[in-house]
Amino acid sequence: MSGSVLTTRDFLTQLAAEQGFPQSRIEPIIEKLTNEWYDSAESLKELSDEHWNQLGVPVRVSELVKKRLNDLSNQNQQATVESTASLLHRLLEYFLSRDNGHQNLRETIETLQVIIYNIAITNPIDDRVRRLKKSNPKFNAKIGQHHIAIEYLKKIGFTDERENYYMPQVDFEEINRALDEVNEIAENIGLPPKLVPRTEVTPEVFNPYKPAITKTNPDMPKINSREHDPIAITEAIKKLEENHDQLARQTSVSRDPVVYRISDGNLNATLAKLNEEEKNRSNQEDEERQINLRNIQRVMKEREELSKFHNKRKKQLETLQSREIYTRALIRIRFPDRTLLQGTFSVKETERDIYAFVASFLAQQGRKFHLFFSPPKTIIKATTKDLKSYAPATLLSFAWNDVNETLGEHGPFLNEDCLNRSQSLG
Incomplete structure (x- = not known):
């Protein structure tokens, strides 16, 4: 996600051109925002509805800005998905090209599972699970010595400190996505997935620019297709295996030597x-x-x-x-x-x-x-x-x-x- 910073002027000028607004109408808004030191598109995410009103920005403009910022955020997230998937693909190729690669791959993927899972289920105030000591022999053997695995940790939010790899902030949406990604590989090499319990509610950072939907009937759950839901599939597999076991237990067997x-x-x-x-x-x-x-x-x-x-x-x-x-x-x-x-x-x-x-x-x-x-x-x-x-x-x-x-x-x-x-x- 590297690259030049998108300024507030460029961001609003481009938005105005797309909506057919004349530059003369958008210029006073740009001036108000930059005078308040909101000089980049990223900084506009900090503005609440109250702040937009205090600045005298028309509601139509503020809503368009929030929608565009949300779209950009989704695009960046998709780019991250592709990037982390590519890193895992390179990690697989790295192990497949080496002797005893299958066992080393299992150990590395299993360790990544544990690291990400612990972050997903832990209170964000507790940063112990987000601090990985480089001197830990097990960590070094299964992750530290494999440079692509370290790249993957950095991609999902870890930074390189002198003695540790540390995740300063937790993006729970990104962490849950990363866990799904690693679980898919784990299952393909015979490891069980690590699933966050359904009753567990992961904290979410409030985003005032994310479009909100008010339900007319809050007691009516949204029904989505669960055809590819890993939890539903795991439950179905467990139920089917239980039925098979019950059938085997009910079957009488004569030894017939x-x-x-x-x-x-x-x-x-x-x-x-x-x-x-x-x-x-x-x-x-x-x-x-x-x-x-x-x-x-x-x-x-x-x-x-x-x-x-x-x-x-x-x-x-x-x-x-x-x-x-x-x-x-x-x-x-x-x-x-x-x-x-x-x-x-x-x-x-x-x-x-x-x-x-x-x-x-x-x-x-x-x-x-x-x-x-x-x-x-x-x-x-x-x-x-x-x-x-x-x-x-x-x-x-x-x-x-x-x-x-x-x-x-x-x-x-x-x-x-x-x-x-x-x-x-x-």
């Missing part, structure tokens, strides 16, 4: 088929992360076209609404002796339930074992994590804790009753 014997001839083909499901599951997170990371640049470009921007939370809601709902997960456990144990689980059950299921069929009760995905080998633990990510089907492998895997053990691993009821797979 089955043991398969895999012959030498069809081992590779059978495991390749079963492993394909596991491969898709295990690769999904990496693939989605990379896709999201690369798509952030496109998303931020679209962000500058505000009317066309499609919020990721809205896409998430649409995905939840259209995707198939899984209430069961088919878990298969592969043993080194070419046997395969299969059971059906509710997605509301846990990894601990899988361990209990396998333990109940082992030939050697009480012996410690572990289950894992492969390749690469990733051990799962007997935790209370639910099985949503295991649906619709997942293949795990079995190993004893006390056996060197390079030597192996031939088994049998499952008890005799299981083996007697086993089926040939092929």
Whole structure:
């Protein structure tokens, strides 16, 4: 927002020409204002309705001045939106071009979220959240060493002091806009948004030049479309997920244990088929992360076209609404002796339930074992994590804790009753 100062004379002369007023009529008004030291367009914002009346300025002129000042303020705000969006876009490119850029990006965006959110919800008299110490190791690691992140802080109102970055005044409209902007990026890289509570009323500096609208019925709320309202979308997603969880809890699941014997001839083909499901599951997170990371640049470009921007939370809601709902997960456990144990689980059950299921069929009760995905080998633990990510089907492998895997053990691993009821797979 740098540039030459617009003088009161130039401002009113231009306004008079646009309205068709002769210069001779506007000149006395210019003289009155400049004599009172209101010599710039910016200084005219300080005048109240009473001051305009005291100066003898016609109401028609004062209203036109206030409207034009408000229009200029909106134009400056739009320029700021584009400028901060451009800075965030450069910040994304900066991280994407570096090793371990995704993790560093998450840490920086999360820190920006916290800084802006704390300002948005704090009393403006308390300036502690607006003073960021340069010597703070965490701040320096996540923000201070990234020059574009510092540029962004300065753009939203921070100044560079000797030992701190400090925001002397708070423009709550700008802060809330900045929070929305950073939240959009956060959601695209898997971070939760930080939303200012609805009941929280952010202070607003009185602006006498901002057009006022008097409601004829103050009890009648204004109804706007909430199609892209992030709070409404978040609530809709939460409600939909709660419905999915309730459906899963209400679904009765029979374990239906089955043991398969895999012959030498069809081992590779059978495991390749079963492993394909596991491969898709295990690769999904990496693939989605990379896709999201690369798509952030496109998303931020679209962000500058505000009317066309499609919020990721809205896409998430649409995905939840259209995707198939899984209430069961088919878990298969592969043993080194070419046997395969299969059971059906509710997605509301846990990894601990899988361990209990396998333990109940082992030939050697009480012996410690572990289950894992492969390749690469990733051990799962007997935790209370639910099985949503295991649906619709997942293949795990079995190993004893006390056996060197390079030597192996031939088994049998499952008890005799299981083996007697086993089926040939092929």
